[in-house]
Every structure is written in C-alpha cells, then in structure tokens.
Amino acid sequence: MKNELLHIGPLTIYGYGLMIGIGIIAGYQVLVRPAERRLVEQRHIFSIYTAVVKVVRGLYQSRSSWTVSAFKHSKFVTIR
Numbered sequence: 001m002k003n004e005l006l007h008i009g010p011l012t013i014y015g016y017g018l019m020i021g022i023g024i025i026a027g028y029q030v031l032v033r034p035a036e037r038r039l040v041e042q043r044h045i046f047s048i049y050t051a052v053v054k055v056v057r058g059l060y061q062s063r064s065s066w067t068v069s070a071f072k073h074s075k076f077v078t079i080r
Helices: 015-037 042-072
Strands: 004-008 011-014
Touching: 004 015, 011 015, 015 042
Parallel strands: none
Antiparallel strands: 004 011
C-alpha cells in the first residue's frame, strides 16, 4: 500500500489513515443494519458505537503518550 495517497497544500492523506476511516465506517454499518432489522432505537446504537470508539481512542492515546515519554527518556536523545 502506498503511504502518502494525496497532498492538498499542507494536508497529506495517508493510506493507513484512509483504511482506518473506512474500517470505522464499515464497523458502524455492521452494527446499524442488524439493529435496524430488530427495531433497536437509533440512540442506543449510537451510544454503543460511541463507547467502542472511546475505548479505541483511549488505547491509542495511552500508546502515544507512552511513546512520547519513552522517547524523552531515551539515552539516544538529548533534550536541552
């Protein structure tokens, strides 16, 4: 897969970011379609989806903060 798909001025769209976005949309559709057939209210579907997104975002943010702190304390990097 190509890393950089599109450049629009200072904005760059990366392949893995696009795939993550497509996966989120597909996951939402997989959640919504069966729920609509079972007549589940839309607000319940959205709250479940929001909870899943928050968990994934929390995992991402914890990993990124760990990476930043590990980089700061690395013996190969000197920060003045």
